Amino acid sequence: xxxxxxxxxxxxxxxxxxxxxxxxxxxxxxxxxxxxxxxxxxxxxxxxxxxxxxxxxxxxxxxxxxxxxxxxxxxxxxxxxxxxxxxxxxxxxxxxxxxxxxxxxxxxxxxxxxxxxxxxxxxxxxxxxxxxxxxxxxxxxxxxxxxxxxxxxxxxxxxxxxxxxxxxxxxxxxx
Amino acid sequence: xxxxxxxxxxxxxxxxxxxxxxxxxxxxxxxxxxxxxxxxxxxxxxxxxxxxxxxxxxxxxxxxxxxxxxxxxxxxxxxxxxxxxxxxxxxxxxxxxxxxxxxxxxxxxxxxxxxxxxxxxxxxxxxxxxxxxxxxxxxxxxxxxxxxxxxxxxxxxxxxxxxxxxxxxxxxxxxxxxxxxxxxxxxxxxxxxxxxxxxxxxxxxxxxxxxxxxxxxxxxxxxxxxxxxxxxxxxxxxxxxxxxxxxxxxxxxxxxxxxxxxxxxxxxxxxxxxxxxxxxxxxxxxxxxxxxxxxxxxxxxxxxxxxxxxxxxxxxxxxxxxxxxxxxxxxxxxxxxxxxxxxxxxxxxxxxxxxxxxxxxxxxxxxxxxxxxxxxxxxxxxxxxxxxxxxxxxxxxxxxxxxxxxxxxxxxxxxxxxxxxxxxxxxxxxxxxxxxxxxxxxxxxxxxxxxxxxxxxxxxxxxxxxxxxxxxxxxxxxxxxxxxxxxxxxxxxxxxxxxxxxxxxxxxxxxxxxxxxxxxxxxxxxxxxxxxxxxxxxxxxxxxxxxxxxxxxxxxxxxxxxxxxxxxxxxxxxxxxxxxxxxxxxxxxxxxxxxxxxxxxxxxxxxxxxxxxxxxxxxxxxxxxxxxxxxxxxxxxxxxxxxxxxxxxxxxxxxxxxxxxxxxxxxxxxxxxxxxxxxxxxxxxxxxxxxxxxxxxxxxxxxxxxxxxxxxxxxxxxxxxxxxxxxxxxxxxxxxxxxxx
Numbered sequence: 032x033x034x035x036x037x038x039x040x041x042x043x044x045x046x047x048x049x050x051x052x053x054x055x056x057x058x059x060x061x062x063x064x065x066x067x068x069x070x071x072x073x074x075x076x077x078x079x080x081x082x083x084x085x086x087x088x089x090x091x092x093x094x095x096x097x098x099x100x101x102x103x104x105x106x107x108x109x110x111x112x113x114x115x116x117x118x119x120x121x122x123x124x125x126x127x128x129x130x131x132x133x134x135x136x137x138x139x140x141x142x143x144x145x146x147x148x149x150x151x152x153x154x155x156x157x158x159x160x161x162x163x164x165x166x167x168x169x170x171x172x173x174x175x176x177x178x179x180x181x182x183x184x185x186x187x188x189x190x191x192x193x194x195x196x197x198x199x200x201x202x203x204x205x206x
Numbered sequence: 207x208x209x210x211x212x213x214x215x216x217x218x219x220x221x222x223x224x225x226x227x228x229x230x231x232x233x234x235x236x237x238x239x240x241x242x243x244x245x246x247x248x249x250x251x252x253x254x255x256x257x258x259x260x261x262x263x264x265x266x267x268x269x270x271x272x273x274x275x276x277x278x279x280x281x282x283x284x285x286x287x288x289x290x291x292x293x294x295x296x297x298x299x300x301x302x303x304x305x306x307x308x309x310x311x312x313x314x315x316x317x318x319x320x321x322x323x324x325x326x327x328x329x330x331x332x333x334x335x336x337x338x339x340x341x342x343x344x345x346x347x348x349x350x351x352x353x354x355x356x357x358x359x360x361x362x363x364x365x366x367x368x369x370x371x372x373x374x375x376x377x378x379x380x381x382x383x384x385x386x387x388x389x390x391x392x393x394x395x396x397x398x399x400x401x402x403x404x405x406x407x408x409x410x411x412x413x414x415x416x417x418x419x420x421x422x423x424x425x426x427x428x429x430x431x432x433x434x435x436x437x438x439x440x441x442x443x444x445x446x447x448x449x450x451x452x453x454x455x456x457x458x459x460x461x462x463x464x465x466x467x468x469x470x471x472x473x474x475x476x477x478x479x480x481x482x483x484x485x486x487x488x489x490x491x492x493x494x495x496x497x498x499x500x501x502x503x504x505x506x507x508x509x510x511x512x513x514x515x516x517x518x519x520x521x522x523x524x525x526x527x528x529x530x531x532x533x534x535x536x537x538x539x540x541x542x543x544x545x546x547x548x549x550x551x552x553x554x555x556x557x558x559x560x561x562x563x564x565x566x567x568x569x570x571x572x573x574x575x576x577x578x579x580x581x582x583x584x585x586x587x588x589x590x591x592x593x594x595x596x597x598x599x600x601x602x603x604x605x606x607x608x609x610x611x612x613x614x615x616x617x618x619x620x621x622x623x624x625x626x627x628x629x630x631x632x633x634x635x636x637x638x639x640x641x642x643x644x645x646x647x648x649x650x651x652x653x654x655x656x657x658x659x660x661x662x663x664x665x666x667x668x669x670x671x672x673x674x675x676x677x678x679x680x681x682x683x684x685x686x687x688x689x690x691x692x693x694x695x696x697x698x699x700x701x702x703x704x705x706x707x708x709x710x711x712x713x714x715x716x717x718x719x720x721x722x723x724x725x726x727x728x729x730x731x732x733x734x735x736x737x738x739x740x741x742x743x744x745x746x747x748x749x750x751x752x753x754x755x756x757x758x759x760x761x762x763x764x765x766x767x768x769x770x771x772x773x774x775x776x777x778x779x780x781x782x783x784x785x786x787x788x789x790x791x792x793x794x795x796x797x798x799x800x801x802x803x804x805x806x807x808x809x810x811x812x813x814x815x816x817x818x819x820x821x822x823x824x825x826x827x828x829x830x831x832x833x834x835x836x837x838x839x840x841x842x843x844x845x846x847x848x849x850x851x852x853x854x855x856x857x858x859x860x861x862x863x864x865x866x867x868x869x870x871x872x873x874x875x876x877x878x879x880x881x882x883x884x885x886x887x888x889x890x891x892x893x894x895x896x897x898x899x900x901x902x903x904x905x906x907x908x909x910x911x912x913x914x915x916x917x918x919x920x921x922x923x924x925x926x927x928x929x930x931x932x933x934x935x936x937x938x939x940x941x942x943x944x945x946x947x
Contacts, residue, residue, distance in 0.1 A: 067330065090254060091261070091262075156330075197267070
């Protein structure tokens with residue numbers, strides 16, 4: 032649709048803890064979930080405009096994480112993030128993406144919100160952010176033992192045999 | 207990845223919510239025909255809730271991960287709606303007529319696209335992981351597949367018949383709902399999910415079959431009732447209509463197939479009948495100059511493979527008939543007692559006019575297609591080489607050129623001369639005996655050049671270069687040699703004039719040196735020459751020998767000219783005569799009476815020269831010599847004396863004399879041909895070493911460009927070469943020749 036056109040109308044994103052974030056439609060559209068909603072409206076452009084989307088409830092995302100996402104989106108429209116090539120050409124994040132993104136994800140990590148950001152990016156369907164977050168996870172756990180990883184991310188102790196089997200079953204495709 | 211604090215959603219509870227919030231609403235909107243929808247079908251609140259619900263159900267840990275069930279339910283929901291609602295509605299309409307069915311199908315297809323879109327949006331999260339990891343059809347593809355299996359496959363026979371019926375109606379000139387057809391045809395195109403198999407098998411093929419039937423009936427109708435031009439107008443319109451039809455609502459890939467069917471039915475199967483139709487067939491159109499009809503005919507049949515061949519055959523036959531008529535006219539004139547003259551331009555002009563006309567017709571009506579150019583050529587080759595009467599057509603053509611190129615012939619501008627020559631050369635290219643033309647042309651050229659009768663040396667050069675283009679340098683080398691002899695002559699004339707001034711001979715005297723071989727061979731009688739002349743000749747010979755020691759001069763008196771000043775009574779005349787005439791007049795000077803026998807002795811001439819010589823002086827328009835007894839024929843008993851009573855209004859008089867030589871030497875042509883054939887045989891055998899008789903003859907025939915010898919002549923040459931031991935017959939096979947080095 033009108034992807035190339037700068038759409039500077041604003042839309043308000045509301046987190047599950049009722050924090051509000053104003054963002055332009057152009058910025059918001061890096062989320063494919065939001066794009067689906069807005070484009071549906073654009074298709075009906077000829078109908079009355081009262082119907083225009085003003086607010087969108089981002090049900091699954093909390094304010095502190097949505098804050099990061101909005102920050103990411105605003106920067107993304109200024110300078111699109113480099114594509115993360117697979118296999119990774121380095122083990123250091125700042126050698127793979129631009130400095131802003133490397134600092135950004137480091138900040139999220141330090142804030143202990145990395146896992147929540149992964150979930151939120153997945154939910155809101157923001158591929159580039161999801162990749163960046165996963166990249167951070169990958170570089171962080173590289174060369175670490177199970178215990179260290181669990182400590183870093185504050186995960187619960189060992190899985191039961193049953194749970195382990197379950198996870199393997201679910202993630203067959205990984206192998 | 208369940209977030210802490212949120213509770214597990216069971217499939218039953220989740221599905222119930224999706225069912226009520228999304229599916230029931232969607233289906234009721236479709237059923238109501240969007241009556242109650244203002245703006246968005248689903249607000250973003252509703253949508254994001256359903257999306258989130260699906261997201262949750264797909265991201266819960268096993269055993270609460272419901273991806274598989276959701277994917278299944280997505281399909282089942284669509285299938286159920288299609289079989290329960292859509293199919294019965296279509297079935298009910300099918301019996302009410304084609305248009306009603308198509309309208310319903312159009313609506314249901316549009317509905318399905320809306321449903322499919324929303325179902326894809328709601329279950330979007332499935333597409334992202336579940337579908338990918340299990341390599342399933344995407345939601346949208348699955349939705350389309352359900353429509354294909356449950357609706358399309360069921361209803362397509364009726365739908366296709368309905369579409370074809372509407373198209374046939376449009377062909378009959380009725381207005382139809384093109385948009386309805388277009389949207390339905392889009393269904394056929396899209397249902398294949400990227401390939402056109404459904405469209406081609408389910409719609410296109412039946413349509414092609416129906417089209418064939420339709421136009422087969424039309425053909426049978428038209429061919430009885432319409433003339434060829436009327437039929438072709440209809441055929442052309444039909445083709446245009448079908449092309450527009452494809453553009454209007456069919457897939458572009460159908461265009462060629464559809465047009466081919468129409469071409470086969472309307473053109474190919476009717477071609478012979480149309481072309482030969484009595485009163486309006488191709489031949490009739492040609493004879494009536496029906497340009498527009500012929501153009502259309504050519505345009506239409508050029509669409510078929512080899513479709514132009516039969517037309518070209520008729521064109522050839524027609525032109526051939528026209529040409530033969532010209533030949534016949536000439537024959538009838540001769541039979542009616544007209545004298546056959548080689549300089550009669552009527553015949554050549556008629557051929558030129560015919561050629562020009564049909565060259566134009568082929569260019570404009572048959573778009574210059576090579577097959578018609580060939581037809582024209584073949585036709586002309588056929589009748590241009592049909593000789594009737596005493597003179598061959600080659601001679602007519604060459605003489606026609608002579609007429610154009612010689613001063614005082616046709617009055618034409620420089621441009622017209624060149625154009626006419628171009629046309630004659632085109633005609634010339636059809637001649638099989640080009641060598642005969644060359645021989646005659648060379649004789650006539652020689653005469654023009656030597657008698658100073660050539661109107662323009664530029665025109666001469668133009669003509670030679672045209673012949674050269676047609677036949678190559680070998681063909682024109684002698685003619686070019688003749689022209690250059692004259693150029694050299696003009697240069698050296700000045701020098702010789704200077705030389706003459708330094709002698710005490712006071713006479714205008716000039717000599718044109720001709721190179722042996724370039725020029726025709728002329729009779730050169732050993733006439734006794736008066737002293738004044740021989741003095742001049744000696745001066746020239748000495749001068750020439752100094753400059754060219756290796757060259758031998760031979761004098762050709764029969765070609766020379768002289769001006770003789772003669773007094774008759776009180777009046778003085780300048781007589782412009784040939785050298786021979788001048789010598790004879792010199793003898794008659796002073797009013798002496800001489801008998802024929804005396805003249806014969808004194809001049810040292812035989813009858814074949816003396817008779818025409820004396821005839822020109824005593825029986826022509828200007829009788830400067832009187833003959834007794836007076837008559838129009840020279841007898842060996844006649845006697846002659848200068849005509850004292852001669853008088854004329856003009857002071858300068860040209861007295862022509864009949865040529866001593868024929869226009870060309872047929873024997874020489876034959877000799878040249880023999881050389882050419884032998885050269886070709888030897889060349890071929892040298893390359894091939896051994897060859898069968900038939901192959902050798904064929905090869906020789908293909909090599910000889912300027913004439914077509916008959917195989918017997920070739921055989922004779924082969925035998926002659928065997929006698930001279932260039933070739934031998936093979937010991938094992940009398941049909942095989944070996945080359946002897």
